[in-house]
Amino acid sequence: MLFRQLLDSETGTYTYLIADLVTKEAALVDPVIEQVDRDQKWLKELGLTLKFCLETHIHADHITGTSKLRELTGCEGIVPEHAHVACASRSVQDGEVLRVGEIEIQAIATPGHTDSHMAYLVNGTQVLTGDALLIRGCGRTDFQSGDAGTLYDRVTQHLFTLPDETLVYPGHDYRGNTVSTIGEEKQWNPRFVGRNRAQFIEFMNNLDLPNPKKIAEAVPANERCGRMASMV
Template sequence: MFFRQLFDSETSTYTYLIADEASKTAVLVDSVLEQVERDQKFIAELGLKLGYCLETHLHADHITGAGKLRELTGCINIVPFGANAACADRKIQDGEVLQIGLVEIAAIATLGHTDSHVAYLVNNTHLLTGDSLLIRGCGRTDFQSGNAGALYDCITQKLFTLSDSTLVYPGHDYRGHMVSTIGEEKQFNPRFVGRDRTDFITLMNNLNLPNPQKIMEAVPANQRCGQAA
């Protein structure tokens, strides 16, 4: 398996490039519109063909590059079940496995940050958590039909039951962290350590964070796979 983590400095967004080395078929997870040229060049340099663009959810802080990449490469756009994105070619269900040669990408519903969100477990070793579980944190739950209780349940009952050695690759990081593990997050994540479900809900409901700067632009655009109205 080929795996790379790419970064957009303006929005602190991680994009992930995954490929089956035998078939040269590639997958991009959580692409960024402003980085389409970079990603396309990198994929070409490696001799890969982009087969799929996956989203963990409909983002509020950046516009996806999936629609543009579909125009350029013919790749298939996939969003989580329940996402309000009629533009997508497919919606992936909880438990569904996308098989790319020897690479297995399993969708795990992780609702709570939004009401349509999945994490992707790649070959049972690399977990792309989107905005659900972050490194020493978690996604906010105060817009896009977020639900703090649902997020707590999904992270503690689904993600934290994976092997402690599972690598955690988040959708964002604002402090320079790139990767963690399930074992580390269970031990050190301050949003969860020493907190029960009620404590977590109280904490999340009182964060009082400002809205993402691009929310009014990004959400409608991402419902169109990043394409202009």
């Protein structure tokens, strides 16, 4: 299996390239529109055929590259079930397994940061957690129908129950971290350690964070799979 973690430095967004080196099928998770040329270069140089673009959720901090990549490659654009996106090729349901060659990518519903959110467990050994679980943190819950209690439940009951050695690859990082493990986050993540559900909700409801800089353009564009209003 080929696995690459690719960074958009402006937004601190990680895009993940996953490929079967025998069949040459590939998937991109959370592509960024400004990085489509970079992603295309990776695909061309490695001789890969893009099968899927997967979204962990409808992003508020960057515009997805899915629409452009779908036009360029003919790949499918896949979003979590219940996402408010009419233009996607299809949605993926909790527990569904997508296959890229012999690689299995299992969807794990992790709403709470937004009302529709998926983590993706790759071959049972590494989990792409989007904004549900970050390295020593988690995504905010104060917009896009987020819910702190739901996030606490999904992280503690569905991510923290994975084997401790499972590698954690988040959707973002702003401090230079690249990878963690489920065991580390259970022990050291300050958002969860030492807090019960009620305490977590109270903490999250009082973060008082500014809105992401691109929220006004990113959310509506991502509901159109990355197409700006002027392009529709």
